[in-house]
Amino acid sequence: MRFSLAVVTATAFLNGCASGSRKVADDTIAIVGVTVIDPSSTQPAIRGQTLLIAGGMIRAVGPSATVAIPAGVRRIDGRGKYAIPGLWDAHVHFMNTGVTALPLLVANGVTSVREMGGHLDSTRAWQERMRVGTLIGPRIITPGPILESPTYLERVVERSRRGDPRLALRVLPYRIGIADSASAVAAIDTLVSRRVDFVKIRTSGSPAAFLATLREARRRGLRVAAHQPGAVSIGTALDSGQTDLEHAILPALSRLSPAARDSIYQKFLDNDAWYTPTLTVSRAVMLSGDSAARAIFGADALRLDARRAYASPWLLEWWRMQVDERAGDTASTRAASNEEAWQSSLADVRRMHALGVNILAGTDAGSVLVYPGFDLHEELRLLVHDAGLQPRDALWSATIGPARFARLDSRLGTLATGKIADLVLLDADPLVDIRNTRRIFAVVQGGRLFSRNDLDRMLREVRSRAAVPSR
Structure with missing residues (x-):
């Protein structure tokens, strides 16, 4: 199979x-x-x-x-x-950006993307329009809907009930809850029948459900990209079938000694796994406060960032929801701890790259203050100037690297x-x-x-x- x-x-x-x-x-x-x-x-x-x-x-x-x-x-x-x-962005969410992101990506040299969870029917419709020439956009590999813990889905419903009802409408249609081993097997079976390219897990529930998802995906020949697991250790997840770890905020690593961290990094090498740090969004989340994020909706937005002119109403609506979720937060209240976390994240990338771990360039386009297309170049800059990669290695992370993850390196990269x-x-x-x-x-x-x-x-x-x- x-x-x-x-x-x-x-x-x-x-x-x-x-x-x-x-x-x-x-x-x-x-x-x-x-x-x-x-x-x-x-x-x-x-x-x-x-x-x-x-x-x-x-x-x-x-x-x-x-x-x-x-x-x-x-x-x-x-x-x-x-x-x-042609460049890849290895972490994009079209459910947040909308269709206008497609030509923006190509205009910025991004000819392929790894879409990280969304509406599969919409993605397939766009792919058909690109095939016949009525839409300009990048090649897309996709996992279809994101796998989530039931607790997270219940929290979305509650937050939507107490706050913005659009939240549930924008989140729930693109998710599958994994409550136990049986639902994990059923979810993977559904994804296989829909011919997805890989599996995306965002939140993990019980250890049994999470590990069952990894085992079944591995058995069915699907790679798994997932956030830092909450149910098991990173090492256990990698040994059990997680093939890509998303995002640079890794508190589980920051608490470890250098030797213990190296033992986790070695797990990536042992399992031929990948790391997609998404430095662009990590920096935006950690180092920008509520006031800075809200400024992008103000009258001076274009003066602050000319890229704001390319943000669609659909994308801006999602950004407002994200900003509202962290209302009252300010950079000053968390500057010291977040600067420390940022430097720790950069140290992880630097050390993992030095050891030979596969690094992928992804932006999390669709998240607040991350601009589709434009920020892939910022991701490359951060990998070089902040994380210490050589320019050739940064280019690898946005070309041959993601092509290999997609098992398409014989045709692309x-x-x-x-x-x-x-x-x-x-x-x-x-x-x-x-x-x-x-x-x-x-x-x-x-x-x-x-x-x-x-x-x-x-x-x-x-x-x-x-x-x-x-x-």
Whole structure:
């Protein structure tokens, strides 16, 4: 069952989105004289290369003097440009962002995402629209609904009853409660029947229910991404089948000695597991207070952050709910403890990377103050400037790393002959300064070329649909 499920989900992903807008993907493109960057190589930059793209695939890549370009092919001057594989955001919530996040992601060079739980039917509908060319957006792998403890779901109902009734409407349709071993098996069976790509667990109930979920997912060939478990230790979870740990706030680790922490990190290596620290949202949660978050809804929002212009009404409504949940909190009341937690989180990432743990770049787009597309570049900056990764390693975490998690690294993640033509052309070298990933000259997704003018037009269209901030 493991082999057949992996084949089915990978085929649906590649056929449903990888071909992208097939109307134009069959046009052949030659990018001539470009510097090609391979994040999986210790010598990742190769100058003077030509990429020949046809039918949505990379047909040839090599020194410009050796790659034959057919007559009449559109040529892109790649001199002074840097080609990196299409970027991934490994932690996105479309149930919070809404559909306008899709073109925003592509406009920022994010050609694939790991959606971390939401409305499966909506996601599949978007994938079909992308397949036929009526919607621009990234490839999506998805777990479908999030698995939760019954206690959490009951708390949502109670909070919605006492406060904003929209909370339950925005949360409950995308969740499955796991009360015991039997419901765990039933939930995984449902997810397998829906052909999801992996499993997402947010809150864990009893140890028996949580471990049963992991065992059944492993038996059915599904990887499991989950928050820090409350029911069992991180080490037990990793040994039992959790394949990815989400988020950088790990109080269970902060209380341990360095040697004890290393023993937990070793569990990641022993189980070939992954860590997605989502530094962007962790910093927003820990280091911004209520007043800073509320300012994004005020008349000066655009002056404070120009990206606010791209936040949809749907996203802003969710942000308001999140801010209201932490009403009265201020940065000053928790600054010292949160700065300590932030530094501890960075130390975890730094040490895990040094030991060889697989790190994925994800933003938690949809959470308050996390902007779809834009903040993937901030995540890369934080990984390098705050957590100490080299730029090449940060690029790995947003290219070949998530492709491997998705079991799609034979088709995505590097720029090689026979792979899907997903790439970003940059005006400056990201290996010199990771912030250069923001300097996008063009994006190619599934062979479709988006020029800088195309990307700017996409941004204008999203902005025109966004709400105007008011008091």
